[in-house]
Amino acid sequence: MVSTPYTVGDVMTRTVVAVERDARFKEIVGAMKQWNVTAVPVVEGEGRVAGVVSEADLLPKEEFHDTEPELIDQMRHPDDAAKAGAVRAGDLMTTPAITIRADATLPQAARIMARQRIKRLPVVDADGTLQGILSRADLLKVFLRPDDDLAAEVRREVIDRLFTVSRHGVRVDVTDGVVTLTGTVRDATLVPVAERLARAVEGVVEVNCRLTSIREP
Structure with missing residues (x-):
């Protein structure tokens, strides 16, 4: 993905x-x-x-x-x-x-x-x-990617694709290559998937996933 x-x-x-x-x-x-x-x-x-x-x-x-x-x-x-x-x-x-x-x-x-x-x-x-x-x-060299580029890619390729309905409730922040995901999504089963895919983006140093869900899996 x-x-x-x-x-x-x-x-x-x-x-x-x-x-x-x-x-x-x-x-x-x-x-x-x-x-x-x-x-x-x-x-x-x-x-x-x-x-x-x-x-x-x-x-x-x-x-x-x-x-x-x-x-x-x-x-x-x-x-x-x-x-x-x-x-x-x-x-x-x-x-x-x-x-x-x-x-x-x-x-x-x-x-x-x-x-x-x-x-x-x-x-x-x-x-x-x-x-x-x-x-x-x-x-x-990939770890020199600007934080804004990383945030845009995580938003486009992970959040917008996984959470098609609740994507606007997710915030993506990147500081020194560390991605922080916050907000509320509808499907809790997709939260660990989002964390794994965000970590797979080239140049990401670490991921802090603080997403919560409307309903439990």
Whole structure:
């Protein structure tokens, strides 16, 4: 019922720093510092994402800087031991890359980041071509929506649709992203539904539902 247009494509960063497979170690570190990012996609061909090089992929170089990886380290962490001796993106990157489509919802993106414990997601099209990058900071952009916009959407998409008869008896106030619903409605069974749908509006921080009903369910 709630019409919230926000998708990954709405908040992603479209200017993306990426490297090719043959990019050298120092070039990758320089790109990360210049653009203040913690990971860069590795692209090939016409921009298809082949993998991602993150700070974690580069750290084994320093970890084993003054010594060769011992046998026990090679057995327990073979990838780290191999990356300690790598100098190009194609050998350093984590593959396959964890990516997302621009039409994915923000909750879907947040769940992927949390499950995979990553900070950034390359955004790709159906062919796997890089379209943008999504960071944790990008996901938080929706919480910058003006209170008036949030109030208008809650009114239009929740209150007016649920309470077609008693909608004029409901007041919607939003302060710092916190929605407060007050007033009297005819059907008590719809009160928890209104609270849930209002909370689902992108950018809403919390909902205080103080609606009362003319009759009990």
